[in-house]
Amino acid sequence: MPNIRARLLVVLVVLCGLCGFLTVAGSPSATAATLPDSLPFDGTALTVSNGRFVDGNGREVVLRGYNVSGETKLAENNGLPFASVADARKSATALRTLGGGNSVRFLLSWAYAEPVRGQVDTAYLAAATDQMRVFLDAGIRVYPDFHQDLYSRWLFDDDSWYTGDGAPKWAVDAASYPDESCGICLFWGQNITQNGAVKAAQYDFWHNAYGLQDAFLATAQQTMAYVRQHLSAEEFAGVVGFDPYNEPYAGTYTSGQTSRTWERDLLWPFYVKFRARMDAAGWQDKPAMVEANLFWNANIDSQKQEGGLLDAGTLGSRYVFNTHFYDQKAISGILMWGKAADGQYVTDFGAIRDRAAAAGTAAVVSEFGHPLAGTVADKAPTVLKAMYQSLDSRLKGASWWSSPATSGPVLSGSQWQWDIYNGRHHELMNGNAGKVLTSGDAWNDEDLSAVRLDDSGTAVLRQDARLLDRVYPSATSGSTVAFSYEDRSRDGSTTLTWNPVPGSLPNVANLVGSGQYGLLLWRSGGGSAPTELHLPASFPTSSTTVVSDLGTAHAPPAYTSTTPIAAAPEPGGTGSRRLLLTDQDSGVLHYALVTNGATSPSSAVLSAARSELAAWAASHT
Incomplete structure (x- = not known):
């Protein structure tokens, strides 16, 4: 989610008779000839080595795709990205053929995975796994994400201007939080730092009040174990890793605490615990794709905070450095008057490359995007082009041909978002039958989906195909x-x-x-x-x-x-x-x-x- 972002995104079948991949000399090599012709990938899982994602054939892999999807934040499909497996298949095919993606960040909901404390809903996990499998079978790699924004929908009143997602009702009922209020807020992300209920709930989670964090970790382990057990070995090879927690923020810093010491003393230990849960669930060979403090790489100085897991040491192959980027100035409508230009974000994305390199691991920009409706939508074509440009290279176009050797690694990234139901929702905001949301993404006035269904039910792009479907x-x-x-x-x-x-x-x-x-x-x-x-x-x-x-x-x-x-x-x-x-x-x-x-x-x-x-x-x- 573009939060305070001033919101003011194989079948290796070479159908010509694959008998082994060709070499320059024209004779197939032994290793290449063993690549399977009946699997959706090359038959191997990804690992992290020398700061890159690497497949079983030693190749550097770049993940490009989308978040699937913000629909998970809504109640209309019970916290699932899709109403049915058939819809998931329609989405996956379109994502591959129209959007050019080879991977998705697949959103999951804690609220629906554990609606009753201590009881994991296996029906929800089964439906989520079935939808995940559709993407894997389409040759699209997946990394799941337990998503949250503003901690929980259950913090908000039925007549509120805003809503949240993430924690279940029982987690909110465990405490006595103040009545939610954002005060004078123009953008929903301001709730993160201005809404007392949101701040208190986030604080409780990170301090494990009422055993909240323990309960989350137990559910995460059971979720991962279920997915591992119900995917075939070939399908599970397409699962990259797991994003433990979307856009972490302290809620409130204690006396003398800084964003950096909060990361060191609370966020990183949580990731270590999550890593152990992954191991116990059979995910020991897959990385935890860990996000730094939400405001670490903000492009508005007043929001930027020190962070980036600076005190976590060398992350190595067991973790991936994971971050988001939205142009908060462009989204604000007042801090950037014109359009984005050549090289607009090379410094911001260069910082991501540098931080991952210093941590000794790969990087992924698991969210980036820009509103496609509203007063700042006219900036989207240039903002998104500049973001993709900076994923491809740390150089602006004007400099690339003269110094390509400093181009840097090609970054993996997942645009926010890919929601085929865009503009066709039926969401009762905070359960209020008098506030039925149908337009955009049906969530806090967002409208960022790159895709929608037309009147015939066919998936069509909402952005220029030349921008989204790319050579990489x-x-x-x-x-x-x-x-x-x-x-x-x-x-x-x-x-x-x-x-x-x-x-x-x-x-x-x-x-x-x-x-x-x-x-x-x-x-x-x-x-x-x-x-x-x-x-x-x-x-x-x-x-x-x-x-x-x-x-x-x-x-x-x-x-x-x-x-x-x-x-x-x-x-x-x-x-x-x-x-x-x-x-x-x-x-x-x-x-x-x-x-x-x-x-x-x-x-x-x-x-x-x-x-x-x-x-x-x-x-x-």
């Missing part, structure tokens, strides 16, 4: 050196081009033209599984051109044993596609440009562009 390196064989994607997304009738090919590469610029392009540089690691890039729907095979040191191709062929460049289906059978690039060396710098801007380029043009890119890569990396 989903699995890199070796280590990523640099990546950039120019999506050419639109702000109204204006095409946003923030990273044009420089004039010093005329043949590359001519090849790309006005089209979209992605450029990946990576250093091979000796593995035999291919490097994979997601191909958006705007890159049909017939219009896709690849220029690489591995070769050149226009309309890349389906997999064969004679070419290192191929197009293939994404795993999961949804019809989405990927580009496969195979090398068989180690420590060698490779590059690959993929564009949809060329029409039947000649071999001479491809060769000239390849020469330019080779010289550029050699001189700038």
